[in-house]
Amino acid sequence: MALQIFAYILHKDGAVDDTALEMVAAAGKLDPAASLTAIVVGSKTDAVCNSLTSSYKEVWKIDNDALSYPNSEVIRGLLALVIPKGSVLLIAHEHFGMDLAPGLSVKLDGTYLPDAVAFDGIEGGKLKAVRQEFGGQVSAHVVCDISGGAVITIRAGAFRAAEAANAGGAVVDKTADALAGGLPGGARRFVEIVTAEVGDVDITKSEILVSVGRGICEQENIEIIRELAKAVGGDVSCSRPIVDAKWLEKSRQVGTSGQTVKPKVYMALGISGSFQHLGGIKGSPFMIAVNKNPKAPIFQVADIGVVEDLLEFVPMLTEKINELK
Numbered sequence: 001m002a003l004q005i006f007a008y009i010l011h012k013d014g015a016v017d018d019t020a021l022e023m024v025a026a027a028g029k030l031d032p033a034a035s036l037t038a039i040v041v042g043s044k045t046d047a048v049c050n051s052l053t054s055s056y057k058e059v060w061k062i063d064n065d066a067l068s069y070p071n072s073e074v075i076r077g078l079l080a081l082v083i084p085k086g087s088v089l090l091i092a093h094e095h096f097g098m099d100l101a102p103g104l105s106v107k108l109d110g111t112y113l114p115d116a117v118a119f120d121g122i123e124g125g126k127l128k129a130v131r132q133e134f135g136g137q138v139s140a141h142v143v144c145d146i147s148g149g150a151v152i153t154i155r156a157g158a159f160r161a162a163e164a165a166n167a168g169g170a171v172v173d174k175t176a177d178a179l180a181g182g183l184p185g186g187a188r189r190f191v192e193i194v195t196a197e198v199g200d201v202d203i204t205k206s207e208i209l210v211s212v213g214r215g216i217c218e219q220e221n222i223e224i225i226r227e228l229a230k231a232v233g234g235d236v237s238c239s240r241p242i243v244d245a246k247w248l249e250k251s252r253q254v255g256t257s258g259q260t261v262k263p264k265v266y267m268a269l270g271i272s273g274s275f276q277h278l279g280g281i282k283g284s285p286f287m288i289a290v291n292k293n294p295k296a297p298i299f300q301v302a303d304i305g306v307v308e309d310l311l312e313f314v315p316m317l318t319e320k321i322n323e324l325k
Helices: 019-030 046-052 072-082 095-107 219-232 240-244 310-324
Strands: 004-008 035-042 058-063 088-092 111-123 126-133 138-145 150-154 170-173 208-212 235-238 265-269 286-290 304-306
Touching (some): 019 111, 046 170, 058 072, 072 095, 111 138, 219 235, 219 310, 235 240, 286 310
Parallel strands (some): 004 088, 111 150, 208 235, 208 265, 286 304
Antiparallel strands (some): 126 138
């Protein structure tokens, strides 16, 4: 019997997050015959819901002005009322998903599987999956029982987003069902949104980003990254360790605790590829990764991977590009 799979859709300011299409791809790998439904929670979500009907055959809407800011304590209670027991719920593995998923799996009495990067099939109600541990340095092959339902968080970028198809989906309003007992309470309350600082360059608008990680070794070596960025007409960005070391300013950090970027080309140099970093990259850019560790998780999402010491490779690449110009 095919699974009933739901995908929790992230959205902001009326725009659907890129992970919405990745969920379609992940569901297809989990069970190609599954019934897939999107769930949208928020305020004034009609535009978001309608934009999903080309990819999902059914879109469930829970809409209320009190849900304008996503509070996982409240949303957890609402979802537990509408999601049928025994279903599988997919959620993006980012800060909100990591907050929502564990407690929701308890409410649904289902298995909790975090940070999945691949699925290897289902046998006898048991799912074979791959998840990463120790900052992506270890791929763990796990078997978990999903016969009674499951909540699974999906690593951003792990499943290549499928092209939007004409699914001819319908929007179903589940607001009355979810709010039948009133809006669930919670200890948290929304205070304010603090906008990230913008430095001399706004990397959120850059079409080409040359991003550097701890593989650069020393601060003075960042100059070779600047030279490459100049050669390709891009901007310099970085992972968190570079900011923590105060080698580059916070406004250039890409990731869940930094900036969310959507370039056309992304060069990841000396970056391992943790989910915290990949979570800040949207739009499925053409990704080029250079890392001397052949097992670095960044290679799982890169279009081109180069196993090489960036201190040797980057100057040669810059020289070749300048020659061609």
